Amino acid sequence: MKYGKTITVLFFAAALMWLAGCGGGEGTGEGAYQRVNLAMAVNGTDTQIDSLVANYFAELVVERSEGNIVIDVFPNDTLAGGNSTKGIEYIVTGGSDLGAYATSVLANLEPKISVATIPWSFTSYQQAREVIDGTGGEYYAQLLEPKGITYLGSFHNGFRQLTNSKRPVTSPEDLRGLKIRVPGSAVYMNVFDALGANPTAMSWSEVFTAIQQGTIDGQENGCSITKSAKMDEVQKYMTIWNYSYENDLFVANTKIWESLEENTRQLLRECALEACNWGRDKLEADEEALIQGFRDVGMQVDILTEEQLAVFQEAVAGVTAELKADYGQEACTAFGME
16 A cells, blocks of 8 residues: 555646646747656666666656756656556556657557567668657557557667576477466567477566576567566576567657657657667667676577578478468568568
């Protein structure tokens, strides 16, 4: 009960900050910015990429607006009691002004948002950047607009890798029977079903303990999240296979966004894009060091060859075809999956 009261206080504090700043719509003169406080929600911890991008964005905004625009970042979905699904709902209703969420979470609003997670859609981070900064981003914006959400940018959550406590995984046969935690998205559930594993949907906050207790055998996530969640402390084996690309979308509540002055919106959009690209650069630069770090602490890290990957790709070919059909031609075309 005490924690619930804390969340309520934080929620109303954020609302009052917005009313005091944005609601007043106070301008500060030509070429300057209105005084406004905006609340930005992210699901990750302080050290995860969504929080890092949000904090970098906040620093850019306060500096370039000369302190007129203040972004208050709330990690761990604090405003929504730690629940990412509720965090998305808060963006829709205006409980949070801004947010950054993985497409697998945003898919609760519109399943097609997770189209880029179809297995092996991208071969590199550079390809992902180019596609999403063009037709992919336009498609995200199109999907989010009817939900009352404005799309501002995208950054890497990372190619998803696999860790487990049982054995090395270098072929589909190695996955058989392993209990792997996955997000609830149909993409991940169907892929691991096809590979003979036992995929289990579970809140991310429960995963570390579940692995310690042997309730599940492993998880799949980007290297940065795998490290920040300390999976190297409870997992022995890691497979680098880049099987699915995951990204976070930088978004805003549309009503709140449109209530801001034009030059304020322009500054926020510029800073959001810069922060997204900063996050992309950071994640790419950090990944090689993270993989070596996993090895240094005793994990067995297997980087799959093209020949090994081809076996996995063939094993899930039917699932991939079904997913493309479900998402539809427009979605596939937007992400270069002809």
